[in-house]
Amino acid sequence: MAISSSIEAWHAYKTHHMDLMSLLSHWEKFPDTVQRPHPRVAVCTLAGDTHHWGLLLATIASQSLGLHLTCHPHLSSHDLLSVLTTDNPEHLIIACLLDTYKPILQQLLPLIAQKPSPPLVSLASSVLSTSWVQNNLHYPSPIAVYKSVWYAIGELID
């Protein structure tokens, strides 16, 4: 499939040839209306989280890039497991801020792994990259979470 102008704009942003507002402006004018063959992705934040920034940009990205992406804020452990059934994502991004989530995630991961087709799980944490649960988490940093959600989405596109 040919690269659309919305994806070209994304690449320009990722390579620092376009700033964020210019990217959004481009996406406003030239939305990608074709659903692209990317994996189904669910972006979730856990119940204790109040930050919408990453989810907002993930929503905009999914609308603009034709991603199969759903966003779920403030999920309890039970709700998060339900998303695996309802959305059946191939990739689960958990936007996560705090050390206090670490034990919750350690409980959740084995349950996720028991699913018939477990998704690839990545943790968009405050360490400025797509990081795995065994990484040490740091204190809250909303911009880091937003950036790491972007980074995780970028991995799907690139």
Place this chain on the structure above:
Amino acid sequence: MIETSIHHGVFEWHDIWQHLSPQSLYQLHLGYRGNFEKKHSSGDPNALEMAKKVEAIQSILCTYPPPQGLWRQCPCHVEDNTLHIHLPHAQPICLTFPRQDRPPYRCLTDFVTPEHAHITMMVVTSGAYPIDLIHSYVASRRYQEALIVHALYVQSAEATAEHLHAILQKNYQGKRYSFGYGACPDLGQQVCLFEILQPSTIGISLTSSHMMNPEGCVSALIFSNPDAYYFVH
């Protein structure tokens, strides 16, 4: 004698905007590259256009309920790394802070001295998250406006904290420290601050991870010692 009752303030949006940080708003949240203030004052078309978009959203947010805050000053004393906050007719509330493991081995409690033996606690909010407004912009593919609403909402809470701190500083000088950052990283101690200020009266609650809900909130401890400064561990 310190007056220890809880104070409540409702602020004008116009006063809050004066305290917005251009760096945080334009560079951090809206991704502007370069020094926004310099570019804006030099008449850069992109900076001017972005400022115009922000002003348009400000005029919409001004129709929303105004920011509010609570604050309370209490006497206190310290024992090493622990701050004991004295409330009338109640047991002291204790907060423990980490001490640097390298010179100068600083801990927040060092800023409480016999001359500065009181602490001010504050919490402010820019109100409920404007989710409907943001959703309507996203649904109509007005992404820039959606992001500006989010950025202004979050930064308005910071600006309200600055505004209130500026009002309080008319009486004393000091520094404002928030849980989850540098000198007082333990967000769990928000529970104590909530016990003292009762922020549920202005619609603020704590999540299970001790973050404040709604998102546009700032809480802080003010150490009213002119020698107080910011440090990390």
